[in-house]
Amino acid sequence: MMEKNSNHYFSKFPDVNVKIHTISESLRRHLYIFKTITGVFSFNKIDLGTKVFIENMDIPIESKVFLDLGCGYGSIGIVLSYESPQSSVYLLDINKRAIWCTRENVRLNLQDRKKSIFILSGNYFEPLKNKDLKFDGIYMNPPLRQGRKEFLKLLYEIPGYLKTNGSFQFVIKKKMGAAYILKYFKDTFPDEYIEVLCKRSGYWVFRCFH
16 A cells, blocks of 8 residues: 555556446345446455455444455445444545545445445555544455565554454465464564454455454
């Protein structure tokens, strides 16, 4: 999300021609319609890592406050809101095209829930710096193609945005270093909780700081 190359989906203004797509996907036994656009991550289909994550992420039943960090076109946050209609959901991304898609997809899938959904544009936690806001759950499919360093730095910031008993849930491809990140977390935060919720199709779904 901090890469300066403007051709990347984690750029603020991706420098690629605009083509709008519509995709449909059954997630947690509900059919969703998503508008996507070139310059946004996995614009022609929901990527396998996000699908594995959505199907296996833990969603508390009670009314909560959630954050979809690096939301892309909004699939994780939209599923969170659908599955937990009494909760407030924040969706955040640096990519302006992703934000446009997210707004469209909230309108398409959650027309009656727009008052409990908040869409923010910015780099990681920047848009939240001046807000007194903490979350019961932060959910993320991190952009590890730009390297692990950004994500490992992010782990230090996450606890400051979690409520007591809040959790951070994320997905990592095994080949992209899931086992390394598990060991790094245990070595770096020895007093903190981490678990692997599932291992599916070459992806590991984690929950930590709970």
